[in-house]
Amino acid sequence: MSGLLALLDDVAGIAKIAAASVDDITASAAKAGSKTAGVVIDDAAVTPKYVDGFEAKRELPIIWRIARGSVFNKIVILLPLALLLSSFAPWMIPPLLILGGSYLCFEGAEKVLHVLRPGAHASAPKAATKADPAHLEEQKVKGAIKTDFILSAEIMTIALSAIEAPEIWVRAAALGIVALAITAGIYGTVAVIVKMDDIGLWLAKVGRLGVTRSIGRGIVKGMPWVMKILATVGTVAMLWVGGSILVHSAAEMGWHLPEETIHHWAEAASHGVSEELRPAALWTVTAVVDGVLGVIWGMILVPVVTRIILPLFGRKKEAAH
Numbered sequence: 554m555s556g557l558l559a560l561l562d563d564v565a566g567i568a569k570i571a572a573a574s575v576d577d578i579t580a581s582a583a584k585a586g587s588k589t590a591g592v593v594i595d596d597a598a599v600t601p602k603y604v605d606g607f608e609a610k611r612e613l614p615i616i617w618r619i620a621r622g623s624v625f626n627k628i629v630i631l632l633p634l635a636l637l638l639s640s641f642a643p644w645m646i647p648p649l650l651i652l653g654g655s656y657l658c659f660e661g662a663e664k665v666l667h668v669l670r671p672g673a674h675a676s677a678p679k680a681a682t683k684a685d686p687a688h689l690e691e692q693k694v695k696g697a698i699k700t701d702f703i704l705s706a707e708i709m710t711i712a713l714s715a716i717e718a719p720e721i722w723v724r725a726a727a728l729g730i731v732a733l734a735i736t737a738g739i740y741g742t743v744a745v746i747v748k749m750d751d752i753g754l755w756l757a758k759v760g761r762l763g764v765t766r767s768i769g770r771g772i773v774k775g776m777p778w779v780m781k782i783l784a785t786v787g788t789v790a791m792l793w794v795g796g797s798i799l800v801h802s803a804a805e806m807g808w809h810l811p812e813e814t815i816h817h818w819a820e821a822a823s824h825g826v827s828e829e830l831r832p833a834a835l836w837t838v839t840a841v842v843d844g845v846l847g848v849i850w851g852m853i854l855v856p857v858v859t860r861i862i863l864p865l866f867g868r869k870k871e872a873a874h
Contacts (some may be wrong), residue, residue: 657795662851796847
């Protein structure tokens with residue numbers, strides 16, 4: 554009997570450890586997922602363009618194909634690479650984060666410049682082509698998956714930097730949860746966004762009540778504004794998260810001055826508000842300064858990338874052919 558009780562006690566102990574591990578995984582995944590907000594919002598804002606111009610019946614299948622490619626990117630390719638980095642070369646994570654943060658700042662600054670000077674970034678009109686729809690779909694899906702790989706690499710690197718668990722299997726499980734949850738969230742949202750026009754048209758046509766038909770027409774008219782708002786929020790989030798990544802990663806590499814200065818400014822600003830509003834004031838000032846730094850760094854990168862790096866890459870590409 555005592556042996557059975559001892560066994561049950563051991564089982565209970567193992568169950569407690571397992572439950573604690575699940576809590577660790579869930580907490581790590583939640584913390585890591587929150588750090589990727591800027592990239593996630595931008596991904597959700599960018600992806601709908603890949604189904605633009607296709608028949609309505611092909612929109613969801615295309616999104617599903619891109620989502621499967623995104624899962625493959627994150628789980629099969631990037632997750633093992635992230636675990637290898639964290640185990641054998643953790644010193645590479647801050648420089649990779651700085652690279653990813655710089656990419657976010659560059660993309661955000663380009664979008665700001667496009668709004669401020671739309672003519673300067675307008676591309677030459679392309680000749681109309683009657684491409685095979687199946688071939689065009691294949692090209693769009695491949696292009697979307699390639700773009701997703703870059704964004705997924707940023708998501709996984711940012712998420713990895715936020716996971717502090719020492720056990721590799723906890724890090725793996727947390728990263729896996731982040732990868733699947735973010736992919737489902739992004740492409741589920743995209744699926745809803747691209748079908749909202751169809752839902753609105755359906756309500757406007759078949760709605761039995763005048764209110765229902767009015768809601769349908771309102772959805773159709775409102776979707777362009779929703780897309781503009783989503784794109785704006787995505788740009789702001791990219792610049793804020795990009796600047797935050799740069800500041801925090803610089804501190805991780807030993808340069809603490811920017812992070813300490815921003816914290817000092819936030820602390821000084823928070824003294825002028827009530828105790829209840831102080832955390833919000835600290836966060837707001839820090840986010841605004843990070844965003845401004847993101848804009849400044851992005852504006853510096855735009856001419857460097859567009860006038861030096863991309864032309865060099867273009868010449869190498871042409872030479873290779």
